[in-house]
Amino acid sequence: MAKLGTTTVQSSIKGRGGAKGKLIGGGIVVVLLLIVIFNIFNFASTDANRIGLHYGGGVIEDKKFKSVIPPGSTNKLIGPGDTVYDYPIDQRSYIIGGAGADTDSADEVTVVSKDNVRLGVRVQVYFTLNRDKNVLASFHERIGLKTNAYTERGWNDMLQSYFRPQIDRALSAVATNYAWAELYNNEAKKAEFQTAASKEFTRLLPAAVGGDYFCGPSYNGGNNCGELSFTVQKPTPLDKGIIDGLEAKQRAELAKATQEQTNQRVNVELQSVQKQVAMLGAQGYLLKTAIESGKIQFMVIPQGTNVSIPPGAATLPPAGR
Numbered sequence: 001m002a003k004l005g006t007t008t009v010q011s012s013i014k015g016r017g018g019a020k021g022k023l024i025g026g027g028i029v030v031v032l033l034l035i036v037i038f039n040i041f042n043f044a045s046t047d048a049n050r051i052g053l054h055y056g057g058g059v060i061e062d063k064k065f066k067s068v069i070p071p072g073s074t075n076k077l078i079g080p081g082d083t084v085y086d087y088p089i090d091q092r093s094y095i096i097g098g099a100g101a102d103t104d105s106a107d108e109v110t111v112v113s114k115d116n117v118r119l120g121v122r123v124q125v126y127f128t129l130n131r132d133k134n135v136l137a138s139f140h141e142r143i144g145l146k147t148n149a150y151t152e153r154g155w156n157d158m159l160q161s162y163f164r165p166q167i168d169r170a171l172s173a174v175a176t177n178y179a180w181a182e183l184y185n186n187e188a189k190k191a192e193f194q195t196a197a198s199k200e201f202t203r204l205l206p207a208a209v210g211g212d213y214f215c216g217p218s219y220n221g222g223n224n225c226g227e228l229s230f231t232v233q234k235p236t237p238l239d240k241g242i243i244d245g246l247e248a249k250q251r252a253e254l255a256k257a258t259q260e261q262t263n264q265r266v267n268v269e270l271q272s273v274q275k276q277v278a279m280l281g282a283q284g285y286l287l288k289t290a291i292e293s294g295k296i297q298f299m300v301i302p303q304g305t306n307v308s309i310p311p312g313a314a315t316l317p318p319a320g321r
Contacts, residue, residue: 002078007190019317028073037121040081042077042078042079042080042081042168043076043077043078043191044069044073044075044076044078044084045073045075046069046070046071046072046073046076046084046086047071047072047086048071048072048084049071049088049089049090050069050087050088050089051068051069051086051087051089051131051136052068052069052070052073052081052084052085052086053065053068053069053070053083053084053085053086053087053136053137053140054066054068054069054076054078054082055069055082055083055084055085056079056081056082057083058116061079062179065137065140065141066078066082066137067085068087068133071089074282079083085140085144085150086150087129087136087139087140087144087149087150087156089128089129089130089131089221090128091126091127091128092126092127092128092129092238093124093125093126093127093165094125094164095123095124095125096108096109096122096123096124096129096164096167097120097121097123097233099120099147102227107120107122108120108121108122109122109123109167109168109171109172110173110238111171111175111176111235112176113175113176113178113179113180113183113235114175114176114177114178114179114180115179115180117180117239117242118237118238118239119175119180119183119184119235119236119237119238120236120237120238121171121175121232121233121234121235121236122232122233123167123171123230123231123232123233124229124230124231124233125129125163125167125201125228125230125231126217126228126229126231127214127216127217127228127229127230128213128214128216128217128219128220129213129215130212130213130214130215130219131221135212136213138210138211138213139209139211139213142209142210142211143158143162143210143213144158147161154198154240162205162208162209163205165208166201166204166205166208167201167300168202169200170197170201170204171196171197171232173200174193174197174200175193175235176228177193177196178193180235180237180242182255183234183235184234184235184236184237186218190232190234190235193232194230194231196234197232198227198228198230199232200232201228201230201304202227204230205228211229212225214228215228216228216229219229253283273285276288284320
């Protein structure tokens with residue numbers, strides 16, 4: 001009986017141990033299964049201001065464009081080995097000569113005017129990336145992969161490689177049509193120069209990158225692409241002595257104009273004096289001038305009026321004498 005009792009207890013303990021082992025083993029299997037699943041399937045997410053390009057990359061398929069991952073997506077299922085490259089869809093800028101995002105390290109673009117003066121020009125370009133899936137895939141395959149433009153550093157390198165040369169070319173081509181003073185202090189000519197440079201840049205950029213990959217700053221993916229915003233600040237001579245000379249010339253011209261106005265006013269006054277002298281005579285004019293200036297005070301006294309005149313007061317003879 002004692003042996004039987006001992007055998008029963010041991011059997012019960014062994015049964016509980018087997019159940020626990022099965023539970024742990026089952027948990028390990030589940031974990032391994034999850035690991036396998038997460039290695040077989042990828043999940044992709046995008047920020048609200050970025051769009052993703054999904055490319056196949058498995059061992060049984062080509063590395064080709066498969067789909068677009070919309071902005072703000074969370075845990076989109078993609079295939080094993082697949083890759084998502086994300087690009088910005090918000091307004092972007094390329095600025096030469098100012099602080100801010102995507103700023104070129106160079107201070108300004110150097111151009112030569114029609115009268116052979118070297119000018120420094122600062123430029124701001126504002127734009128967005130074209131979201132059409134075929135255009136975007138083409139941009140990625142032609143430009144993005146080569147420059148790593150899907151990264152922040154690669155994006156800036158892309159702008160430096162493709163935007164800056166075309167800006168230089170556009171400004172240099174247009175600047176030769178204007179004298180430096182026209183661009184420096186003539187707002188109408190400066191606006192004309194900016195418009196011409198913008199058109200030239202808009203023509204050069206697609207040819208350089210191989211497509212209409214960039215749209216205007218108001219583009220949102222559902223409206224017309226539009227033109228990039230291209231703004232030029234006042235072109236300034238690199239030789240500051242030229243500006244000093246222009247300012248000195250302008251001061252001299254202003255002084256000359258002021259003197260001419262003064263001379264003209266004096267001539268008008270002199271002609272008026274001459275007319276009055278001819279009418280009143282020299283003494284009459286002097287008397288009129290003295291009365292007008294307040295140096296002589298007088299009053300008209302009708303004849304027959306009983307008025308006492310202080311001794312020493314000057315009087316004029318009655319009219320008609």
